[in-house]
Amino acid sequence: SQQGEEDPQALSIQEGENATMNCSYKTSINNLQWYRQNSGRGLVHLILIRSNEREKHSGRLRVTLDTSKKSSSLLITASRAADTASYFCATDANNQGGKLIFGQGTELSVKP
């Protein structure tokens, strides 16, 4: 079963704008990770945030985690056409013995 649910399912923006994607999950977690997937390709790890962290940055990426609301958000600032991809959150739940459970993903389209 899916642990994470992502919102929105699809997002279309212009180059230079910011993109925000949200992820909600159901059970307690060790960490939450964000991945990117270009069409039909493998997933690429973007960022990992642990359950005791609230915010993390990596380049143009900013991830927040609110464990009380069981939610996370991924912000991509100053988006580029090359950011067009699907973005997935994945949770490492405490009772899952180390496997990642992925959300359904947000399909981001950045128009030049």
Added chain:
Amino acid sequence: KAGVTQTPRYLIKTRGQQVTLSCSPISGHRSVSWYQQTPGQGLQFLFEYFSETQRNKGNFPGRFSGRQFSNSRSEMNVSTLELGDSALYLCASSLVAGGDTGELFFGEGSRLTVL
């Protein structure tokens, strides 16, 4: 350092046949996980192996099986193929396994089409 290598990249089978997919993890990675990705169900966890032992298994029928060799290479097998098994099968390796799962490194996947 070479990435995760999956073979074959594309294959077409007919219902009732079986298929074996191969995954070579990044050198030094001892954990290998398999995922099935379909448009309807998204990314579904199949199983995870660490040091030749299956540590976790997803909710898939017994037709789906896997194994890991002493060099950490892994194979998954699907027997008696059904149309619904058409999917992108993704393999991922990582340095750690169990408890806190770290970053997964994914291969490009094996795209299986069942006719």
